[in-house]
Amino acid sequence: MRYSIEGEDKMKKLLCLILTLTMLLTVASCSWFGPEKYYVGEDIAKLIVHFIDVGQGDSTLLESDGEFVLIDAGERDYGDKVLNYIKNRGADELKYVIATHPHSDHIGGMKTVINGIDAENFITVETDCSTYTWTKLLTAVDNNDINYIDAEVGDTYSFGEATFTIMGPLSDGYSGYNNYSVVTKVECGDVSFMLTGDAEKESEYEMVAAGEDLSADVLKCGHHGSSTSGTAKFLKAVNPAYAVISCGKNNDYGHPHRETMQKLNALGCDIFRTDTMGTIVACTDGKALTFSAQDSDLTSYTYNAGEDRSADGLNYIGNQSSHVFHYSTCSGAKTMNEKNKVVFENREDAVKAGYKPCSSCNP
Ligand SMILES: [Zn+2]
């Protein structure tokens, strides 16, 4: 009897020792090896884009060669999560902080972030917004001596081995703040990302009309995948291989909207969503792209920039007999009798020709 109690004691001591050693090793490995390193194949990533899961909101952290850029910071409740995420990446400073527009699902958490870590520059577009959250943020920018920059289309900024260029907004006088969103194109080598905030149809049309090179390998979909963004013209111009949608689980707005998903599918995009996958990380060495996601077995999904992609999928097919038009991917277009088919380059042409949109694919 006595023997067995002693045996139990020894076992407990041994277990304690193993537990202590494991804990020590975990703590040591964190401080010895620093934040998680990201690779593209064998090579260390030159640009890492973190689409941080902030529920129904937006927050994107760009990282290159130890320099960091934060675009939006989610609602106020997510400020600490975003700040901790940035610190866990080993950042002690943000080179640029971009507030795309004054809505709280983008800038609510930003005050917490800039009060918790040094920031060099703050970029935004001036609006007449005077909400409590927005004015408090501007006060915090001032109090922390952060350099205020008014976003100018065409201006390019560099961080590490990457750059970002302001693509929009191209005008003002919009109704609502979404179209004022600072739109950025992030580039590293041959790989590019288009990040559009909540920019809607008006801003998208202006960017297409301006004739700038909008093409990008990855599009972070405008306005959480709402149908008010992601016009066919704009999607065709960007022609992304991958689309990332930042939205909350079972959100009140029904984001992403069915129309957006259909258009992205028509483009042949792979679609990644924070509401189903958690935080999504894209890495590039300037040539290839690798994606990983927190709540998904998506671990190394590699695509080579410059792979031939055609945007032909997003045409409009009209039926000359019924005068209804569809996306080329709609079953109504696929099963249509060849002799009735007419192809439209864009929606406007179809409407002008007197065609009505299909009630199922809603082109
Ligand atoms: Zn918004």
Ligand SMILES: [Zn+2]
């Ligand atoms: Zn938003």
